[in-house]
Amino acid sequence: MMVSSEQIAKVILIQRTTLMNKIKETEEGKALAQSENDLLGLVKQTAENGSVEDIIKLEKAILEHVFDEHVNSKAMERSFATAILELGIIEEHLTKVDNYDKYREIDDAFQNPKNRQKGLPIDEARQAFKGHIARLTNQDKSDLGDNEKKLINARRHAFTTAHRRYQNRQAKTLNIKL
Numbered sequence: 001m002m003v004s005s006e007q008i009a010k011v012i013l014i015q016r017t018t019l020m021n022k023i024k025e026t027e028e029g030k031a032l033a034q035s036e037n038d039l040l041g042l043v044k045q046t047a048e049n050g051s052v053e054d055i056i057k058l059e060k061a062i063l064e065h066v067f068d069e070h071v072n073s074k075a076m077e078r079s080f081a082t083a084i085l086e087l088g089i090i091e092e093h094l095t096k097v098d099n100y101d102k103y104r105e106i107d108d109a110f111q112n113p114k115n116r117q118k119g120l121p122i123d124e125a126r127q128a129f130k131g132h133i134a135r136l137t138n139q140d141k142s143d144l145g146d147n148e149k150k151l152i153n154a155r156r157h158a159f160t161t162a163h164r165r166y167q168n169r170q171a172k173t174l175n176i177k178l
Contacts, residue, residue, distance in 0.1 A: 036148070046058050052094060052165045053094055058158070060084065086132060089124050103173050
């Protein structure tokens with residue numbers, strides 16, 4: 001009798017789940033879970049009480065750590081390098097968005113109605129916010145543990161909060177009612 005690939009896969013996956021559960025019960029597994037919970041708490045606290053700049057700096061620190069420690073393919077390297085570059089674009093726009101004279105050039109470059117939403121320019125920063133939120137949404141669909149999914153969800157919430165706050169700053173600078 002021939003054993004199918006499906007049957008072998010089921011056995012391997014059961015073994016994997018059993019091993020992961022055993023690892024969680026070790027001191028190292030418990031320490032890892034505590035570390036993940038600490039980071040989760042920091043992300044939630046920063047989203048609630050931090051500025052847009054604080055949220056961006058925290059997300060950038062997380063991405064740089066992942067890039068330095070966990071990137072294991074060219075595709076992953078390109079994706080994280082792009083994400084880090086986009087956060088730099090947001091940081092650059094944050095230095096201008098509160099000053100009309102500095103932000104005016106950006107506003108003028110996005111006059112096409114297709115490049116505006118509720119009267120606000122969909123500038124490079126807003127495009128980067130949307131792209132990163134999509135990236136986090138896609139990560140949440142991958143095969144992650146419960147703590148990792150909670151962290152991804154918290155990061156997405158923090159980034160969505162930062163995006164909304166950025167839009168509010170745009171509106172204030174451009175004197176547009178939302």
